[in-house]
Structure formats: C-alpha cells, structure tokens
Amino acid sequence: MAKDRLMSPQGERLSAPVMAPDHDGEWRVTDTSPRAPHALIYGWFSYPVPGSTAGDLLAKDVAGQWVLTAGMACHVAVPCPARSGEVATGTVDPRRYDVLVFVCGPMPNYPLRHLVDSFPHARKIALNVSLLRDAWIQDKFDVVIQRDGAGVVRPDISFASQRHHAPxxxxxxxxxxxxxxxxxxxxxxxxxxxxxxxxxxxxxxxxxxxxxxxxxxxxxxxxxxxxxxxxxxxxxxxxxxxxxxxxxxxxxxxxxxxxxxxxxxxxxxxxxxxxxxxxxxxxxxxxxxxxxxxxxxxxxxxxxxxxxxxxxxxxxxxxxxxxxxxxxxxxx
Missing domain, CATH: 3.40.50.2000 (Glycogen Phosphorylase B;)
Known part of the structure; x- marks a missing residue:
C-alpha cells in the first residue's frame, strides 16, 4: 500500500520541525529538514482519562529522544497542547506521520484498536508496553518491544530518562x-x-x-x-x-x-x-x-x-x- 503523504503545492512533502525535550521538559526546535520522516508519539498521556503517571511521561521523553537519534521529526499527542512539539490528540492528522509509536503501559483492545486503524499507512511500534492476554496487538503493530508479557521482561525505559529535581x-x-x-x-x-x-x-x-x-x-x-x-x-x-x-x-x-x-x-x-x-x-x-x-x-x-x-x-x-x-x- 502506498503511503498517503501530505504534499506542498510545489510537490514537496510537508514537514514539521524536529522537536527535542530539553532539561526542563520543554520541547525545542532542533531541525527543520523538509524531508525528515515524521513520528507521532502516543500513550496514555494522550487521553484525558485515565491520564498519565510520572513514569509514563518519563518514558515518553525517552522515546522522543530515541526517535530524534534515529533522524526523525517527533511530535507528541496530548489532550491540551501547552508546549512546542505537542499536538492536540483530537486534531491529529494521521497523514502527516510515517511512524506511530505507542509508549508505555498496558495495551487493551479499546481504545487502541481504533487508534492504530487510523494510521493504516504508518509503521506502528509498541514500546515499553505490557502485553495482555488479548493477542490483537501482534496483528496490528509491526514491531512490539514489550516491557513485560509473552515470557519477556525488560527494565522500564524510564530508567534511561534524565533525573528531575524540584525543591x-x-x-x-x-x-x-x-x-x-x-x-x-x-x-x-x-x-x-x-x-x-x-x-x-x-x-x-x-x-x-x-x-x-x-x-x-x-x-x-x-x-x-x-x-x-x-x-x-x-x-x-x-x-x-x-x-x-x-x-x-x-x-x-x-x-x-x-x-x-x-x-x-x-x-x-x-x-x-x-x-x-x-x-x-x-x-x-x-x-x-x-x-x-x-x-x-x-x-x-x-x-x-x-x-x-x-x-x-x-x-x-x-x-x-x-x-x-x-x-x-x-x-x-
């Protein structure tokens, strides 16, 4: 299946700036290459309910850094964008993204099946997830790097995040x-x-x-x-x-x-x-x-x-x- 890509009037592929989280968690522009492939990071932090934990947010930052290391642009889906590099979950245009990364936590059928079905053209990667008994994830994701499940247990990727301090x-x-x-x-x-x-x-x-x-x-x-x-x-x-x-x-x-x-x-x-x-x-x-x-x-x-x-x-x-x-x- 040919990938559905957004194109400019001149026939060039549209691109958003590459974003990277700095020491205070703010995502900054680090690259504006018009040809950089795009990844969208999704997780429980993308939903207002049940919401995310501090561990989910740390894992999200680690995933973002790894995406940038691979030379891709990176956006994060959140309910209410407040920082550069964040996009509103409800207004995400799947056509903009080559890769969908779901980060951290359990992977229930609902609402995630609807999510992945919205990105038929994109490569889909599940990272740092807990596999449940439902095997649907194996059919819907191209790559599953589980934190636990199917006989595999890995350290949570938040161990790789920078330490945060608040007085x-x-x-x-x-x-x-x-x-x-x-x-x-x-x-x-x-x-x-x-x-x-x-x-x-x-x-x-x-x-x-x-x-x-x-x-x-x-x-x-x-x-x-x-x-x-x-x-x-x-x-x-x-x-x-x-x-x-x-x-x-x-x-x-x-x-x-x-x-x-x-x-x-x-x-x-x-x-x-x-x-x-x-x-x-x-x-x-x-x-x-x-x-x-x-x-x-x-x-x-x-x-x-x-x-x-x-x-x-x-x-x-x-x-x-x-x-x-x-x-x-x-x-x-």
Whole structure:
C-alpha cells in the first residue's frame, strides 16, 4: 500500500520541525529538514482519562529522544497542547506521520484498536508496553518491544530518562487561634497557596499537632524527620519556624496577626530575616523570600541561628534553676 503523504503545492512533502525535550521538559526546535520522516508519539498521556503517571511521561521523553537519534521529526499527542512539539490528540492528522509509536503501559483492545486503524499507512511500534492476554496487538503493530508479557521482561525505559529535581517545601499552618481574634489566617493561606502554585516545587503539608495529627504523624521524631528532609518551610506557626530552624532548614515565616505578635517577636529575637507581615503580604514577597531560602547561605544562617538560640536557652535554663532554688529555700 502506498503511503498517503501530505504534499506542498510545489510537490514537496510537508514537514514539521524536529522537536527535542530539553532539561526542563520543554520541547525545542532542533531541525527543520523538509524531508525528515515524521513520528507521532502516543500513550496514555494522550487521553484525558485515565491520564498519565510520572513514569509514563518519563518514558515518553525517552522515546522522543530515541526517535530524534534515529533522524526523525517527533511530535507528541496530548489532550491540551501547552508546549512546542505537542499536538492536540483530537486534531491529529494521521497523514502527516510515517511512524506511530505507542509508549508505555498496558495495551487493551479499546481504545487502541481504533487508534492504530487510523494510521493504516504508518509503521506502528509498541514500546515499553505490557502485553495482555488479548493477542490483537501482534496483528496490528509491526514491531512490539514489550516491557513485560509473552515470557519477556525488560527494565522500564524510564530508567534511561534524565533525573528531575524540584525543591521540596513543607507548609505548616497555625490556623485561627482564640488568643489572636484579629489574625488573618485565611488571607495568608490564600496568598501562600497562590504563590506555591506558581512554582515548580513539591509541597508537603505538615501538621505539628500531637496526638491528633491531621496527616497521621504520631511522634515528634516523625514530624522533625519530615521537616529535616525538605529544602524550605513556609509557616504561620511559631513552632513551625522553630522546628525548621533548629533542624537547619530555612523558613519563610509569616505572622498572620496585624502588627505582629509572638511569631514576629520570636524571629526578631533569633535574628532570622525571612519574616513577612500580613499587612503587605503578596505572592511576589513570598517568591522573593523562597528564592533566598533556597540559597546555601540561608541554610548556613539557619544552622547559625539554631546554635545561638541553644546558647541563649542555656541562660534561660540557669534562670529557671535559680527560680527553683529560690522556691525551695522559701519553703524552709
């Protein structure tokens, strides 16, 4: 069967730019050869339901790199294109592509049989897939490189993808407190949520309450172990900031009480600079504070603040012990 190819008015075959994912996952133009054969990468990431996992997306990037290595142009079918090199699943023109690559996951009859039937002219390759008992795939695909099935098991191709990193932020809220009826915790939490959505950060919500902990932590050790492993903390809670700094983790500390109360007072006593007030709280101020918090010198400063605090607490201990002695003598 002759392949159905799109042609220009001059009789030349139409071509789209070759795309390659860079370090941040964005697909960039790397070649615009008008004669480069075209491959379309398809997978569960091409459907809005059930959607994809991080592993599916890593496998997609690996497949894309391999396609480019073979000297072909590469597009990726997704429900809502947001990056260069992506095409809308619902508007794909099968005639543009010489090769259809289905990447990653199980291969059920529906909806994939309809997909491959839409590309009768193209070479069809199944890559990194799990073969089910239905043998239809063997008849519809020219090449099947399974991850598992039919007596074959291969390592998942996502092992070949580049590693991704996003800073981890622990978010610790105090919530309304009766002692501070004029606090604006709702306002603070809204602005913090908006700011964190703008950033490529992994956010962990941490509750410091015990024994009734919202996220299932059951001991101080568990709470501190979580905090110790993050890159920064955003908190409205006094002890959220203390737990961060005593573990050497930079904290963006927000006092939700207009004019400041115990949270700001504690940070000023410690000499910790990343303190924001509710009066002028903006997304931009949170972004600026987090950018500082991720810098190595602020982690060093957090460690130094913790050391100074421990020395100051030694003086508090001496005052307390003296008070205990005075109490005992007064009873004699």
């Amino acid at each position: 981890v932020i622990a978010r610790i809220y105090a919530g309304p407190q009766r002692e501070y009826p004029n606090s604006r915790h709702d306002q603070v939490e809204t602005v913090v949520s908006q700011a964190l959505r703008d950033r490529d950060n992994a956010v962990l919500d941490v509750d410091t309450k015990l024994p009734h902990n919202q996220y299932g932590l059951t001991s101080i050790g568990q709470i501190e172990s979580v905090i110790r492993r993050v890159d920064a903390v955003v908190t409205t809670r006094l002890h959220g900031s203390v737990l961060a700094l005593r573990n050497g983790v930079p904290a963006v500390v927000i006092d939700a009480v207009p004019g400041g109360a115990k949270v700001r007072a504690q940070m000023e006593a410690l000499g910790w600079p990343l303190v924001l007030g509710v009066e002028r709280l903006r997304k931009e101020s949170i972004h600026e504070a987090l950018d500082h918090a991720f810098r190595p010198e602020y982690r060093q400063l957090a460690q130094a603040v913790a050391r100074r605090a421990r020395l100051s607490v030694d003086a508090t201990r001496a005052t307390f012990v003296t008070a205990l002695g005075t109490s005992m003598r007064s009873r004699l």
